[in-house]
Amino acid sequence: MPDTPATSTEQADDEPTPARHAGTARHGTAAGPSPEPVRLAVRKTYKLYVAGSFPRSESGRSYGVVAADGTHLANAALASRKDVREAVTAARKAQGGWAAATAYSRGQVLYRVAEMLEDRREQFAGVVAAGEGCPHADAQAAVDASVDRWVWYAGWADKLAQIAGSSNPVAGPYFNFSLPEPTGVVGILAPAASSLLGLVSVLAPVLVTGNSAVVVASEERPLAAATLAEVLATSDLPPGVANILTGRTVELAAVLASHRDVDALDLAGAPPGLEVDLEQAAADNVKRVLRRDASLGEWTEDPTPRRMLAFVETKTVWHPVGI
Numbered sequence: 001m002p003d004t005p006a007t008s009t010e011q012a013d014d015e016p017t018p019a020r021h022a023g024t025a026r027h028g029t030a031a032g033p034s035p036e037p038v039r040l041a042v043r044k045t046y047k048l049y050v051a052g053s054f055p056r057s058e059s060g061r062s063y064g065v066v067a068a069d070g071t072h073l074a075n076a077a078l079a080s081r082k083d084v085r086e087a088v089t090a091a092r093k094a095q096g097g098w099a100a101a102t103a104y105s106r107g108q109v110l111y112r113v114a115e116m117l118e119d120r121r122e123q124f125a126g127v128v129a130a131g132e133g134c135p136h137a138d139a140q141a142a143v144d145a146s147v148d149r150w151v152w153y154a155g156w157a158d159k160l161a162q163i164a165g166s167s168n169p170v171a172g173p174y175f176n177f178s179l180p181e182p183t184g185v186v187g188i189l190a191p192a193a194s195s196l197l198g199l200v201s202v203l204a205p206v207l208v209t210g211n212s213a214v215v216v217a218s219e220e221r222p223l224a225a226a227t228l229a230e231v232l233a234t235s236d237l238p239p240g241v242a243n244i245l246t247g248r249t250v251e252l253a254a255v256l257a258s259h260r261d262v263d264a265l266d267l268a269g270a271p272p273g274l275e276v277d278l279e280q281a282a283a284d285n286v287k288r289v290l291r292r293d294a295s296l297g298e299w300t301e302d303p304t305p306r307r308m309l310a311f312v313e314t315k316t317v318w319h320p321v322g323i
Contacts, residue, residue, distance in 0.1 A: 011056050028302060045075040046222070048083060048246065049229035051090035052239025058082040059249070065223060068133025076222045079247035084214070084254040084255040087243040091185045091212035091263055094240030099182045099210035107157030109236045110208055114150035116231045117143070124196060124227060131195050146200040153204035160209065160308055163198035180312040182210035183288055184263035187256040191251060191269045191299065195221035198299040199228065202268045205307035207242060214262070215244045216253060216270060220247040234251065250274060257281035304311040 045062055047054035056062075061078035097105070116122065121143050129139035165182040186206045191198030195218050206213045217225035229244045245252060249271055257265055258281040265282050267275055270292055282289050290310045 009271050016149035027295050032287065034206055046077060046226035046246065047227070048077045048079055048087075049096075049102055049233065049242075049244040050083070051243065052085045052233060053171055054229070054233070055083075058086075063129075063247070065221075067130045073130055076226060076246040079216075079252055081255045083245055083247075084252055084259065087214045087245060088185060088187075088256075088259050088261050090240035090243055094209075094238055095182070098207075098212060098241045101210075103161070104159035106208055106210065108155045109233060110150055110154035110157065113231060113235045113237065114147050114154065116235055117150060117228075118147050118319045120227075120231065122149075123146070124224065127223050127227055127282040128196050131223055132193075132209075142194070142197045146197045147237060149197070149200050150204055150304060151239075153208045153308070156305065156308060157208050160312075163305060164195070164309055164312060164314070168204060168316075170318075175317075175319040175321060177317045177319070179315050179317065180209070181315045182308075183311045183313055185261060185312050186211045186264045186265045186266060187259070187262045188213055188215045188254055189256075189269035190215055190217050190225060192218045192220060192271075195224035196298045198227070198268070199225050200264055201299045201303065202307065203242065205303075206266070206311055207237075209308050209312050211264075211311050213243065214256060215242065216256065216269070217246045217248055218245070219249045251277055254281065257287075260285045262287060264290070264309075266290045267292045290309060 021238055024198060038303060044309060046065075047056055057077040057079050059078070059082075061080070062075040063078045065073045065076050067073050078136075121140070124143045124146075125136060125139040128134070129136050130141050132139070134142075162232045166178045168176040168178060170176045188202050190202060194201075198216070199217070203215060203225065215225065225244050226246060229242075232242050232244075249269065253270065253274065254277070257278040262285075265278065265287050267278060267290065275292065279289050288311065290307070
């Protein structure tokens with residue numbers, strides 16, 4: 001009986017099976033196994049963080065961020081003057097509700113941020129190591145210190161009034177109390193060298209006291225701040241309470257210092273030689289100004305209540321006895 005040729009639905013034994021999708025075949029061929037397909041990495045452009053969202057810069061500009069060894073890491077949004085104004089508007093809108101929350105609630109929100117930062121420990125360690133050029137073990141230590149500092153400030157939320165408030169003796173049938181209240185919207189120039197621990201050290205005390213913040217991240221090392229924004233966005237922090245901008249510090253700091261709806265300014269990351277000009281601009285609407293403290297070094301020293309007390313006002317209340 002003659003051999004039956006292969007039909008249209010059957011393949012001869014020695015004929016290779018064609019791949020269903022060109023370019024993604026994983027089956028072997030007569031010449032040997034096919035190479036694994038090459039996957040293109042998703043290149044990330046870090047956005048701004050304003051009012052709980054991640055917009056691009058108003059101008060659409062971005063700039064390249066390089067590692068300590070000069071290799072390209074990512075692109076970051078290059079914020080403009082209008083971005084600063086929008087961030088201040090968002091901070092002002094959110095500040096009243098954040099200040100009205102109980103101190104206990106604010107502490108719990110900050111503790112939640114610490115929890116999420118702990119969960120992403122390895123990611124932040126990689127960002128810090130690449131940006132600052134330090135060993136991975138040192139970067140992990142910086143992340144651990146940042147988590148601990150969030151927890152430390154969170155614990156102060158319902159205790160600050162005990163050291164900043166008082167019951168005052170007065171002559172007359174009155175009670176007299178002095179209580180700390182938030183200053184309002186605080187502009188922060190994040191430290192340039194310590195991209196994560198320094199940032200946490202200046203942002204947490206502003207938030208825990210009921211202020212809202214507009215942060216200008218380190219120009220050379222902005223990725224830790226941009227990554228922290230992703231943590232803040234998915235925590236319980238209300239939109240607009242913290243806003244993070246990346247870009248040219250000199251350009252953004254001048255706008256922030258002269259903005260009349262900003263109530264205070266932290267010059268921790270002010271470029272050398274620019275502090276006097278920023279203080280003069282801040283004097284236009286009598287902003288509180290916290291000058292850069294060169295003794296803080298790499299921000300590894302144990303914190304004190306000083307930064308919390310720098311951005312609170314004292315409200316004095318009189319109340320008649322017996323009413």
